[in-house]
Amino acid sequence: MPKPCPYRSRIQKAKHGRKLLAETEKRLGTRIRFVRGAESEFDPNEYIIRIGPQSKFRKYGIDSHWTNHLLFHEFGHAVIEAFRDQFDHAAERKVFVGRTSSHYPEGFLDRLASIDSKTYSRKSVTWYGKLHPEEAWAEAFSFVFGNVDDSAEPEEVIQQLAYVDWVIENIVRGKTRWGRFEMPTIPVECECGEVFDLECRKSSDTRGWEVDCPDCDDTLIL
Ligand SMILES: [Zn+2]
Ligand SMILES: [Zn+2]
Numbered sequence: 001m002p003k004p005c006p007y008r009s010r011i012q013k014a015k016h017g018r019k020l021l022a023e024t025e026k027r028l029g030t031r032i033r034f035v036r037g038a039e040s041e042f043d044p045n046e047y048i049i050r051i052g053p054q055s056k057f058r059k060y061g062i063d064s065h066w067t068n069h070l071l072f073h074e075f076g077h078a079v080i081e082a083f084r085d086q087f088d089h090a091a092e093r094k095v096f097v098g099r100t101s102s103h104y105p106e107g108f109l110d111r112l113a114s115i116d117s118k119t120y121s122r123k124s125v126t127w128y129g130k131l132h133p134e135e136a137w138a139e140a141f142s143f144v145f146g147n148v149d150d151s152a153e154p155e156e157v158i159q160q161l162a163y164v165d166w167v168i169e170n171i172v173r174g175k176t177r178w179g180r181f182e183m184p185t186i187p188v189e190c191e192c193g194e195v196f197d198l199e200c201r202k203s204s205d206t207r208g209w210e211v212d213c214p215d216c217d218d219t220l221i222l
Pocket of ligand 1: 073074077134135138
């Protein structure tokens, strides 16, 4: 039985969250202030992230768990703002970009059509993330940061989550050159003796995953 996929597990510690915040603030050259305000918004001039009040969110069924999600989402935008030069050079950022809108709810298509970018996010961990690649990034960031269950997510979303994990790791380790993003792998050993690396394209909690051994063609169930 292989170990679960390593993505995400590295960043659950609070100290990494604080380091990520510190590195992002350093890049922005200003502090990020999390304040309670009338609604969730991101002000790029002052880097104020306003969340709340709770009573307003409760009306829409948003509990404190989802308030955190919104907060992490806005922080995700701050991270991309701070490290935009890295993102712009990272070809891998295309994991958030697609060219189809066929899956969008009908009433949403007009709004999407008004966005000048023709590159829509094909997949996202949430419906909202489909609006724009940077929203897909912010949603994926929030889900990784909040350690939300990903067990029902398709492979393309898992790839986004793993990418977020990779970005966070680069930042907290203070890497100036991020290198190439590759999907994390786990070692798998077949009964024939072959050991091979398997890309973690499924949820870290997935079990019952069928894989063909590249050497003997046996099907392994992980
Ligand atoms: Zn957003
Ligand atoms: Zn084998």
